[in-house]
Amino acid sequence: MGNEPQHDRAGEMNLQTAVTKPLRWPRRHPIASAVLLAVLACMLVLAGRGLKPPHFVLDPATQASVTPVDEYVWRKASDWLDGRKYAVLTFDDGPYGHGVDEHILSVLRHHHAHAIFFLVCHRIDDTTGRLLGTFEQEGHIIGNHSFDHLQLNKLEDFDLYQQIEGCSRRIASLTGHRPYYFRPPFGLTSSHVRQLAEASGMQQILWNANTQDSWQTKPEQILYWTREQTQNYSILLMHDKPATAAVLDQALTDLESRGFQFVLPEPLPPDAAAD
Template identity: 35%
Template structure:
């Protein structure tokens, strides 16, 4: 905590050179909560903003997530739509379609895909209430990796997303669904629950929007649906599958909302 307040003092001092019309908040104000992640002061996020200010510009605004929703999936027909392997060129279109249907989803992202070109998309996910998930750095099978390599795959992705958004992810999906005791232990170390799926749309294999929409429309209450936000055919299918699920009166929730919370390391399918 001492490190955090030292950094806070430095930032406030740096702000003294700005125009007088920009009031600098005191440490006792509510502004210091902007540097908390999961209720804890995050010196890394704070430090990156301080460095940006010292370079002469304020840096990116960290997104603000909507307040948590009170959703009882024991009473509602809930479905958790999930998207793997992004963010990519199609992800913005996916977010547009989800927004049109007031739908929230979970995005399991590759760390190597979080770049200067996609950071704004990831921030948008947070601001629109979607859940961010860790899908490793480069999509290897995690089973069989050395402990050090396994840690790098998860930790680097945790770090790059946190630097972009201020969010420390709490769910992960092992590539190919491949996991074992070592993956479970490392996921637990990183504070990540393992999320599998119940309905695979096979959009990665069958680049056919009609098939993807048909398979997704067969979702049952409580299902976790697997899709990929990197395929144009999935984006094409999304309005149709959402129309079908709307007709069936589904509520679109994030994975933690569906499950009522998650435990690091634990493996989850349908509730």
């Protein structure tokens, strides 16, 4: 009676061993998890490729960048994993004429890119006026950059009205519709300038990335500032001029190698534009 059954002792020893023995996670589980995560990441990347870019609107707070709308979480994850970024290309001070505009259009066509051209209306004559139809036929947007490229925040109301409204009417006479976007020359604006532009049915649009091509003429300088300043969701300022046209293909190729796609903003709802 005093002797314990052998199977009871064996069970006790097995229990003690199980309690004191450190737990070991099977090696196959971390490997399987890593493989699963890698497969999921690849699926997200592939799912985002080949799709149209998300829709963008102008950031109403800054008017200097764009923000995506109706973008799903999986698309954000795909863009992040693939290093995919977006930027808006803008060209001020056109039309230039002398083949410069045509060269810029050719480069944009080569890169399947679209842009906003902010035109100075006194530069639209019988020769350059034909370019407006080409801009729109190729999917670009024409914007108002004032009639004479003056410092609008220093003008009296009548002259300010003539600069903004006069340019919109000139563009409408050639395209059949008024421009939707407005950019003040030199980026010099005020609440009054903005209000008058909005009263004329336009959204003011500025920029947060500058190629510095308004004063830089060397290709390496323009390329440096393009790389340095363009970030995800940037609005990039360029100018319709020979130095920019000469370096544009290299600049866009460089941006594309960094994962950039070129997009255009869509109109803001009226209530958002008024905020």
